[in-house]
Structures are given as structure tokens and as C-alpha cells.
Amino acid sequence: MLPLLTFLTLLLLGYLSGQWLERRHYRSIIEREQQLQNLPHSNSRDLLLPMQDITRVELLAGSVVISIDYFKRVVAILRSLVGGPVASYETLIDRARREAILRLKQQCPDACQLINIRIETSAIHNAAGNGIGSVELLAYGTAIYGRVQTATTAATASVLAASLQSITH
Amino acid sequence: MYMTNIETVPGKTIIDCYGVVSGSTVRAKHVGRDIMAGIKNVFGGELRGYTELLNESRDEAIKRMQAQAAELGANAIINVRFSTSSIAAGAAEIYVYGTAVRVG
Numbered sequence: 690m691l692p693l694l695t696f697l698t699l700l701l702l703g704y705l706s707g708q709w710l711e712r713r714h715y716r717s718i719i720e721r722e723q724q725l726q727n728l729p730h731s732n733s734r735d736l737l738l739p740m741q742d743i744t745r746v747e748l749l750a751g752s753v754v755i756s757i758d759y760f761k762r763v764v765a766i767l768r769s770l771v772g773g774p775v776a777s778y779e780t781l782i783d784r785a786r787r788e789a790i791l792r793l794k795q796q797c798p799d800a801c802q803l804i805n806i807r808i809e810t811s812a813i814h815n816a817a818g819n820g821i822g823s824v825e826l827l828a829y830g831t832a833i834y835g836r837v838q839t840a841t842t843a844a845t846a847s848v849l850a851a852s853l854q855s856i857t858h
Numbered sequence: 859m860y861m862t863n864i865e866t867v868p869g870k871t872i873i874d875c876y877g878v879v880s881g882s883t884v885r886a887k888h889v890g891r892d893i894m895a896g897i898k899n900v901f902g903g904e905l906r907g908y909t910e911l912l913n914e915s916r917d918e919a920i921k922r923m924q925a926q927a928a929e930l931g932a933n934a935i936i937n938v939r940f941s942t943s944s945i946a947a948g949a950a951e952i953y954v955y956g957t958a959v960r961v962g
Binding site for chain 1: 868869902904
């Protein structure tokens with residue numbers, strides 16, 4: 690009787706706190722994403738915006754270790770009996786990934802652009818070693834500081850290039 | 859020391875290449891953190907202790923890589939990659955590698 694009672698208590702505790710923490714986390718993620726949406730970022734290796742002069746280049750990394758709650762773990766175990774999508778893990782990884790990218794962006798508020806963003810996931814064994822206890826999400830990229838080429842300088846450059854081409858032809 | 863995870867250092871040209879340099883650390887989490895993580899595993903949420911630990915380890919690994927590059931006479935490391943692996947329950951390895959170059 691006692692083990693069943695402990696199980697049910699843990700299940701309820703996990704459900705309530707997990708839901709509450711997740712909702713709070715999503716609210717904070719959305720809020721910070723809106724604050725940081727002006728920083729151009731991409732996962733391509735090329736510069737997003739042409740730069741006039743580059744003052745500094747920096748490698749940055751942001752990471753988070755996030756743990757799953759008891760209720761979700763039980764749901765996932767039950768789900769693995771019949772197969773299919775495990776929605777409870779999907780939101781966990783999604784939250785962690787967005788959080789890692791946010792932490793990366795928060796380190797370079799003055800940067801002009803953030804390029805070649807790479808994301809890595811690794812499972813961290815918990816003390817008991819039974820399946821996914823927690824996962825680490827790491828996001829890293831190159832921040833570029835300096836002055837972005839403005840529209841007028843870009844226009845002058847293209848006019849110059851055109852006239853150069855006409856000279857060579 | 860310049861560090862990027864792309865093939866160049868924007869705004870600079872590569873003069874010399876010294877090959878691959880790397881740095882790694884293996885860290886164990888201490889018991890207190892493991893107990894806290896066990897409790898957190900019921901409620902869910904971020905494991906700040908582990909996040910901190912992995913950040914410290916990463917900084918240490920980067921320092922070792924930079925020291926190796928500096929020894930070779932390089933002033934930049936390009937194409938840096940990170941990898942994390944848990945080699946045993948309670949210990950994690952952080953590995954950082956890249957190409958040491960001289961830019962000017």
C-alpha cells in the first residue's frame with residue numbers, strides 16, 4: 690500500500706510542479722525571444738550582412754541542463770509500450786533548445802550578427818542511471834562585432850563595381 | 859586569441875596553419891549536486907548545478923586548447939567544435955577541438 694501511495698504522490702507532485710514550471714519557462718522564453726529578435730543570426734557560415742569593418746570576432750556558447758519531471762517520465766514509459774510520439778519529451782527538448790539559443794544571444798547584445806550557430810544535445814546520466822534523467826543542450830556560434838555596411842555604401846560599391854566592369858570590357 | 863567556428867576569421871587572412879589542437883576535461887559531479895538533481899528529477903526544471911559544472915568544464919577545456927595553440931605559435935583557432943559525452947554515470951567529458959592558425 691505504501692509504495693503505491695508514494696508513487697501516486699510523486700506522480701501528482703511531478704504533474705503539478707512540472708506543468709507550472711513548464712508554463713512559467715515558456716512565458717519567459719517568449720518574452721526574451723521578443724527582446725532579442727533584432728539580433729540577426731543564422732546557421733550558415735557566411736556573413737548575413739555585409740560588414741564595413743570588423744572590430745572583433747568571438748566564439749560564444751550557451752548551455753542548459755534540463756530535467757524531466759516524474760509524471761512525464763511515467764507517461765513516456767507507458768508510451769514506449771505502444772510506440773508513437775512522446776509529446777512530453779518533445780516539449781522538454783524544445784524548451785531546452787530555445788533556452789540555450791537565448792543564453793547564447795544574451796552574451797552578445799552589442800554584436801552585429803551571430804553566424805554558424807550549431808546545436809548539440811547530449812543525455813546526462815542521472816545518479817541511478819535509468820534512462821533519460823536530464824539532457825544537456827549546447828548552442829554555439831561566432832559573434833561578429835563592428836559596423837554593418839549601410840545601404841548607401843553598398844549602393845556606391847555596386848556603382849563602382851559596375852563602372853569597373855564597363856572599363857574592363 | 860581569436861576563436862571562431864567558421865573556416866576563417868572575418869576581416870583577417872590566414873598566413874600559416876599548424877594543424878588540429880584540442881583540449882578536454884573529465885568532471886565528476888559531487889554528491890550534493892547529485893542528490894539535488896535526484897530531487898529535481900521529480901519536479902522537473904533546470905539543473906543549475908549541472909549547467910554550471912558543464913560551463914566550468916568547457917572553459918577549462920578551451921583554456922587547454924588555447925595553451926596548446928599558443929605553444930605552436932598560433933594566434934587564432936578556427937572551426938572550433940564542441941562535444942560532450944558521459945563516459946560513466948556521474949562523470950562527463952567535455953572535448954573541444956579546432957584548427958590552429960596564424961592570422962594577420
